[in-house]
Structure formats: C-alpha cells, structure tokens
Amino acid sequence: MASTETSSEAKAKPDSHDLAGLEAGLDALDAVQSHRTPVSEVLLKKVLPPVVAVVLVVALWQALVWAKVTDEGSLPAPSAVWDSVSKLWMAGTLLEVVWTSVSRGLLGFLLALAIGTPLGLLVARVKFVRAAIGPILSGLQSLPSVAWVPPAVIWLGLNNQMMYAVILLGAVPSIANGLVSGVDQVPPLFLRAGRTMGATGLKGTWHIVMPAALPGYVAGLKQGWAFSWRSLMAAEIIASSPDLGLGLGQLLENGRNNADMPGVFLAILLILLVGIAIDLLLFSPLERAVLRGRGLLVKN
Amino acid sequence: MTNTLTKDQATGRTTTAGYAARIEHVSKSFAGPAGRQLVLDDITLDVAPGEFVTLLGASGCGKSTLLNLVAGLDKPSVGSIATPGGRPALMFQEHALFPWLTAGKNIELALRLRGVAKTERRTEAERLLDLVRLGGAYRKRVHELSGGMRQRVALARALAQDSQLLLMDEPFAALDAITRDVLHDELTRIWRETQLSVLFVTHNVREAVRLAERVVLLSSRPGRIAREWTVGIEQPRRIEDAAVAELSVEITEELRGEIRRHGQH
Ligand SMILES: Nc1ncnc2c1ncn2[C@@H]1O[C@H](COP(=O)(O)OP(=O)(O)OP(=O)(O)O)[C@@H](O)[C@H]1O
Ligand SMILES: [Mg+2]
Numbered sequence: 275m276a277s278t279e280t281s282s283e284a285k286a287k288p289d290s291h292d293l294a295g296l297e298a299g300l301d302a303l304d305a306v307q308s309h310r311t312p313v314s315e316v317l318l319k320k321v322l323p324p325v326v327a328v329v330l331v332v333a334l335w336q337a338l339v340w341a342k343v344t345d346e347g348s349l350p351a352p353s354a355v356w357d358s359v360s361k362l363w364m365a366g367t368l369l370e371v372v373w374t375s376v377s378r379g380l381l382g383f384l385l386a387l388a389i390g391t392p393l394g395l396l397v398a399r400v401k402f403v404r405a406a407i408g409p410i411l412s413g414l415q416s417l418p419s420v421a422w423v424p425p426a427v428i429w430l431g432l433n434n435q436m437m438y439a440v441i442l443l444g445a446v447p448s449i450a451n452g453l454v455s456g457v458d459q460v461p462p463l464f465l466r467a468g469r470t471m472g473a474t475g476l477k478g479t480w481h482i483v484m485p486a487a488l489p490g491y492v493a494g495l496k497q498g499w500a501f502s503w504r505s506l507m508a509a510e511i512i513a514s515s516p517d518l519g520l521g522l523g524q525l526l527e528n529g530r531n532n533a534d535m536p537g538v539f540l541a542i543l544l545i546l547l548v549g550i551a552i553d554l555l556l557f558s559p560l561e562r563a564v565l566r567g568r569g570l571l572v573k574n
Numbered sequence: 575m576t577n578t579l580t581k582d583q584a585t586g587r588t589t590t591a592g593y594a595a596r597i598e599h600v601s602k603s604f605a606g607p608a609g610r611q612l613v614l615d616d617i618t619l620d621v622a623p624g625e626f627v628t629l630l631g632a633s634g635c636g637k638s639t640l641l642n643l644v645a646g647l648d649k650p651s652v653g654s655i656a657t658p659g660g661r662p663a664l665m666f667q668e669h670a671l672f673p674w675l676t677a678g679k680n681i682e683l684a685l686r687l688r689g690v691a692k693t694e695r696r697t698e699a700e701r702l703l704d705l706v707r708l709g710g711a712y713r714k715r716v717h718e719l720s721g722g723m724r725q726r727v728a729l730a731r732a733l734a735q736d737s738q739l740l741l742m743d744e745p746f747a748a749l750d751a752i753t754r755d756v757l758h759d760e761l762t763r764i765w766r767e768t769q770l771s772v773l774f775v776t777h778n779v780r781e782a783v784r785l786a787e788r789v790v791l792l793s794s795r796p797g798r799i800a801r802e803w804t805v806g807i808e809q810p811r812r813i814e815d816a817a818v819a820e821l822s823v824e825i826t827e828e829l830r831g832e833i834r835r836h837g838q839h
Pocket of ligand 1: 606631633639777
C-alpha cells in the first residue's frame with residue numbers, strides 16, 4: 275500500500291523528496307568502500323617475506339663459511355659477528371655508539387630540512403632564483419658527498435661542525451630538489467581553482483602549492499635522509515679522532531685498523547640496520563599517510 | 575540617512591549596477607603557430623542579477639576562454655569586463671577539489687579565504703553541505719566520493735565564496751545521464767533559493783534549454799554571439815519535457831547551420 279502511494283506521488287511532480295531519495299540511491303551505489311587490512315594479512319604479506327629473505331641470506335653465509343670458500347680472516351662466521359655484538363653490548367657501548375651516529379644524523383637532517391625547504395620554495399617559485407641556482411642544485415645531487423670531507427676538515431677542523439657541514443652539503447640539495455619537483459607537478463587546475471577562491475601570492479603558496487607539493491616533498495625528505503646518513507658515515511670513517519666520540523663510522527674504521535673482521539661486519543650491519551630502521555619507522559609511514567589521505571595508495 | 579545606506583551595503587546582495595556581469599566588446603586572441611589567432615570577437619553580453627544564462631557553442635569555439643576572462647584568470651585583448659559583485663565563483667568540468675582536504679575542509683578553505691571567522695566556518699560548511707544534500711559527507715575524502723557527489727561538493731565550495739555570480743564550465747559533462755539529471759534539478763533549486771546569477775557553459779543543447787532563462791549561441795572561429803533565445807518554459811522543468819525538446823530542436827538546427835558554415839570555405 276505504502277509503496278504505491280509514494281510512487282504515484284513521485285509521478286505527479288518531481289518534488290524534492292523524490293529527488294533526495296534518488297540522490298541517496300545514487301550516492302550509495304557510487305560511494306567507494308574503503309576498509310583496513312586485518313593484522314594477520316599484514317603479517318603474512320609484509321612481515322613474512324623480508325624475514326624469510328634474511329634467514330636465507332644468513333643460511334647462505336653460514337654455508338659459505340662451512341664450505342671454507344675463504345679463510346676466517348676474510349669471511350667471519352655469523353656466530354663470530356654475533357659474539358662481537360654481545361661483547362659490545364656487555365661493555366655497554368653498543369647503544370652509545372649507535373646513538374652518537376643517529377643523533378648526529380638526525381640533527382644534521384633537521385638542519386638540512388630547515389635550510390632545504392625555504393631554498394626549494396625559492397627555486398620553485400622565483401624565476402630568477404631558479405635560473406641562477408636551479409641547475410647547480412640538481413648537479414650537486416650527483417656529487418658524492420664524500421668529496422666534501424677533505425675541504426670540510428680543512429675549513430672547520432676535526433669536530434662536529436665539520437660532520438654537520440658534510441651532512442648539509444649532501445642532504446640540502448635532495449630536499450630542495452624534491453620540493454621543486456613537487457611544486458612543478460602541482461596540477462594547474464588546482465592553482466586556477468585557488469586563484470578563483472582568492473588564494474594568490476603567499477596565501478596561494480601556503481594553502482595550495484605547499485600541500486599539493488607534499489608528495490614530492492616527502493619523497494625528497496626520504497632521499498635527503500639517505501644522503502644525510504651516507505654523508506655522515508663517510509665523514510666518520512675519514513675523520514676519526516678520539517675527541518669526536520665513537521660513532522658507527524669510527525667503529526668500522528677501528529675494525530679495519532685492528533684487522534678485526536667480525537667488528538667490520540658488525541659495523542656495516544649496524545649502519546645498514548639504522549638506515550633501514552629510520553626509513554621504516556619515520557619516512558615510510560609519513561609517505562604512506564600522505565598518499566593514503568589522497569587516495570593515491572594503490573592496494574594490491 | 576547615511577546609517578541606512580551602510581546597512582544596505584553590508585547586508586544586501588543586490589547591486590546598484592543592474593547587472594551581475596557586463597561583457598563589452600571583448601575580443602581575445604592567442605599567439606599560435608600561424609601568427610595570432612582570434613578566438614573571441616567583439617562579444618557583448620550582460621548577465622542580469624539573478625539571471626540564469628547558458629552559453630552554448632561547438633567544441634573549441636572559445637566558451638572556456640570567455641569564462642576564464644569573466645573569472646579574471648586571464649585578460650581580454652580588447653574590451654572590458656565588469657563584475658560589480660566582486661570576484662565570481664568558478665566551477666570546472668573536473669571537480670578541482672583539493673585531495674589533501676576532506677569535503678568539509680575544502681569548503682572551509684573557501685570560507686577562510688573569504689575572511690569568515692574560524693568559529694563560524696564549521697557551521698557554515700555544514701549548512702552548505704546540507705544545501706547540496708551531502709549532510710553526512712563532512713569528513714569524507716575526495717577519493718571516497720562518487721563523481722556526482724564531488725561535483726556537489728564543488729558546487730558547495732563555489733557557493734561558499736558568497737559571490738553574486740557563479741560561472742560554470744561544463745560542470746556535469748563527465749557525469750552519467752541520471753546523475754546529471756539529478757544535478758540539474760539540484761542546481762535549479764539552489765539557483766532559485768539563493769537568487770544567484772549563473773553563467774553556465776555547455777555544448778549540450780538540451781542541458782542549455784533545461785536550465786536557462788536565456789540561451790546564448792556562440793559561433794566558432796572566431797567566437798561571436800550568433801543568436802539568443804529567451805526560454806519561457808516554467809521551472810521546474812524536466813529534460814524530457816516536450817517544450818524543452820521543441821526549443822532544443824530549433825537551437826540544434828541553428829547550431830548545425832553555424833558548424834556547416836565552416837565547411838564551406
Ligand atoms: N592559452 C591558450 N593559448 C593558445 N590558444 C588557446 C589558449 N586557450 C585556448 N586556446 C584556443 O582557443 C580556442 C578556444 O578554446 P576554448 O577552450 O575556449 O574552447 P571551448 O569552447 O571551451 O571548447 P570545449 O567545448 O572543447 O571546452 C581553441 O582553438 C584553443 O586552441
Ligand atoms: Mg571548454
């Protein structure tokens with residue numbers, strides 16, 4: 275009964291109730307259903323594969339040692355490396371060594387961020403600045419930052435400032451270039467929409483250009499961190515001095531000087547692990563959050 | 575005396591000018607590969623306050639160019655354009671919503687740029703979402719909305735500019751027929767409720783007749799005003815109404831004639 279009533283009413287005139295109902299139906303049909311993946315699936319698809327890969331690499335390593343491919347001095351057994359980890363841990367210096375490098379790396383990165391961001395924005399938005407230093411900035415990216423260590427030591431001496439200088443020279447171009455390419459890729463439609471809404475000049479930069487360029491900027495940050503960490507390790511290896519404190523780079527260099535192959539392996543593994551951990555804990559979640567918010571993260 | 579006058583100016587939406595947009599002898603040319611190419615030639619057109627005008631023309635005849643000029647995104651080569659109600663709002667064929675903001679925050683950004691106080695933005699954004707019947711979509715991300723819903727949020731954002739003139743550049747061209755039909759009804763309702771002036775660009779004759787009080791036909795290369803029709807059919811109309819169909823046939827004939835003229839030389 276009720277249904278015939280509504281349908282005859284709908285036929286009589288296209289009143290707003292009918293329209294609202296039609297609209298609700300269309301919205302329901304079209305709306306995108308988004309859901310979160312369960313933890314077990316994440317474990318199976320994201321955590322298991324790398325664990326398997328690590329286990330395989332260690333197994334292969336052990337097999338090579340057992341097969342005696344080279345002597346003990348060139349290829350230490352995994353157990354020997356593990357022994358030097360626990361030795362360092364017992365001495366209470368393991369975390370200290372890691373922290374010395376990580377704190378330097380992160381502080382240097384933050385400095386690079388504070389310099390690279392306004393620099394990138396200037397290059398992206400001011401034609402004259404872009405023409406003047408744009409090419410140099412992208413060229414600097416391909417210069418290995420290890421090349422900056424000798425001049426930095428001469429200018430600043432063997433101290434922490436020199437380390438930060440090398441980090442900055444390595445990371446600032448990456449961060450600035452990431453922002454520049456992020457800004458270049460902002461769809462012109464957004465800029466035009468912003469302008470009709472009154473977002474011009476600084477307002478346009480703040481409300482439209484910066485958020486629209488965020489994905490490119492975050493990619494630049496990721497790369498900037500990788501460059502910071504590399505530069506720092508180069509600086510620590512080349513410029514080791516007792517008053518600089520023991521970082522991972524010096525640990526590696528000490529291992530070489532003492533012909534302590536397990537120590538060298540340990541240092542390399544730690545450098546690798548820290549680089550991966552920072553990326554995994556800080557930059558990947560940031561990147562995913564940015565992309566997911568925009569519906570740009572493709573689920574597979 | 576002075577007191578009442580200021581009050582009127584502060585609250586009233588009506589302008590003393592008697593038009594929402596005045597386009598006078600506007601020409602526009604672009605530098606092309608074969609020298610300067612004249613796209614718009616001596617366009618003169620008024621949009622009255624509260625009037626709904628559709629601008630109809632073949633693809634590439636300069637409709638978007640004209641709308642961009644009225645929006646102030648570009649300058650005419652010759653002639654002048656006046657919009658006494660301030661900067662017009664513009665809606666594009668693509669929704670142009672910002673994907674880093676939710677539906678509600680997109681609208682709030684327009685309010686913020688207009689200078690609305692922070693405390694009032696949320697309520698105003700929700701009122702506008704209700705107006706386009708998307709009351710529950712405040713927190714929705716752009717990619718979570720369907721095409722029709724996106725255009726409705728874009729409409730709400732355009733309305734948030736509180737401009738007296740709304741420019742629309744084929745805003746429903748990418749939608750399916752049923753959704754477009756629904757949005758026509760919504761647009762007519764909102765236009766009548768808000769008493770906005772609308773300049774609506776389309777190449778769909780039926781859409782033009784369905785919506786407008788006045789249909790303006792542009793010729794192509796260069797774009798000139800070829801003819802105008804006043805649509806006397808009472809609103810709300812439906813796109814399938816006989817009267818709409820009849821006028822559409824007449825206008826289509828004229829449009830075909832315009833296009834055929836180009837094949838002759
Ligand atoms: N910035 C520009 N530079 C050069 N030529 C342009 C520019 N903008 C538009 N044109 C030219 O002007 C003409 C009209 O373009 P316009 O986009 O205004 O057409 P339209 O009527 O909106 O077409 P459509 O229905 O396809 O949207 C086209 O021939 C186009 O090539
Ligand atoms: Mg167009």
